[in-house]
Amino acid sequence: MIVVNCPHCGPRNSSDLRPCGEVTTRPDPATASLSEWRTYLYLRENPAGWVTETWYCRSGCRRYFTIERNTATNETRSSEAS
Amino acid sequence: MPTSIPRGYVRMPDIEFQSPISHGPISTPDGSVSIEDETSTTKVVVRAAAGTAAAADLGVPYGQSRLRADGTLVCGTRPDEWTLFAAAGRAAEVIAPVDTDGFVNAIDITHGRAMMRVSGPKATALLAKVCNIDLADDMTPDGAVFSGSVAKVTCDLLRADRAGEASYLISCERSFGSYLFAALADASTEFGASLPAGLSIH
Numbered sequence: 529m530i531v532v533n534c535p536h537c538g539p540r541n542s543s544d545l546r547p548c549g550e551v552t553t554r555p556d557p558a559t560a561s562l563s564e565w566r567t568y569l570y571l572r573e574n575p576a577g578w579v580t581e582t583w584y585c586r587s588g589c590r591r592y593f594t595i596e597r598n599t600a601t602n603e604t605r606s607s608e609a610s
Numbered sequence: 611m612p613t614s615i616p617r618g619y620v621r622m623p624d625i626e627f628q629s630p631i632s633h634g635p636i637s638t639p640d641g642s643v644s645i646e647d648e649t650s651t652t653k654v655v656v657r658a659a660a661g662t663a664a665a666a667d668l669g670v671p672y673g674q675s676r677l678r679a680d681g682t683l684v685c686g687t688r689p690d691e692w693t694l695f696a697a698a699g700r701a702a703e704v705i706a707p708v709d710t711d712g713f714v715n716a717i718d719i720t721h722g723r724a725m726m727r728v729s730g731p732k733a734t735a736l737l738a739k740v741c742n743i744d745l746a747d748d749m750t751p752d753g754a755v756f757s758g759s760v761a762k763v764t765c766d767l768l769r770a771d772r773a774g775e776a777s778y779l780i781s782c783e784r785s786f787g788s789y790l791f792a793a794l795a796d797a798s799t800e801f802g803a804s805l806p807a808g809l810s811i812h
Contacts, residue, residue, distance in 0.1 A: 536672060536689055537756070541742050544758060587764050588757045589672065589688045 724787025729777035761793035
């Protein structure tokens with residue numbers, strides 16, 4: 529079990545939330561190359577360490593927020609509303 | 611987009627209210643737990659963006675509730691969202707004073723949500739069997755509003771103690787109401803309740 533700290537609801541079991549993956553920057557569709565667009569859609573860093581992720585609080589406040597999670601230890605820190 | 615009310619349209623207040631829960635209250639012989647259908651309670655959801663007059667008027671922070679002088683219970687259900695509970699049949703009265711100026715809507719969800727009350731000295735123990743929220747007094751005191759999974763159904767909960775005893779109002783989508791009532795009744799058998807004929811989740 530991973531305990532995720534929702535900025536609105538407080539600490540919740542991760543089964544109450546939905547992970548939405550690493551935070552990425554969306555390139556401008558008008559100017560992005562196919563390579564940049566593919567990278568945005570499909571490629572993730574997936575480090576063994578701290579990563580900034582978006583989560584959705586589906587059973588509680590129904591808001592999106594970002595947290596930092598250590599993918600090696602599942603520690604989390606510094607959540608904030610998106 | 612239709613510009614007029616389609617033929618055959620029926621206003622919700624004109625429909626005879628029917629609860630999805632077809633069983634009467636269940637209680638243990640020693641009165642430690644009781645489960646009652648309260649679906650007929652008027653339920654109005656108000657979504658109001660920060661800075662609107664409606665948000666300022668409702669004023670209850672997320673996670674808390676307040677009983678107004680007119681008997682309406684205002685619950686801060688989610689950020690920028692409130693649920694108003696009142697006696698059955700009062701939806702129009704509850705909606706009318708909501709200032710809809712700005713990004714605001716107020717919708718009568720009485721028919722769309724099932725609601726039940728679990729109360730008694732062992733209500734917390736019963737709910738703890740099927741709900742993953744911390745129900746300790748310091749986390750969810752009387753008046754607390756929270757959402758979470760109850761018997762694997764996403765529910766909105768309100769702790770509204772009665773006569774000094776723990777009491778929880780649990781609301782869920784109407785289609786889950788019958789199941790949730792049966793699941794709570796099933797959980798109450800540990801405390802001595804016996805299930806009426808025809809009520810089973812197994």
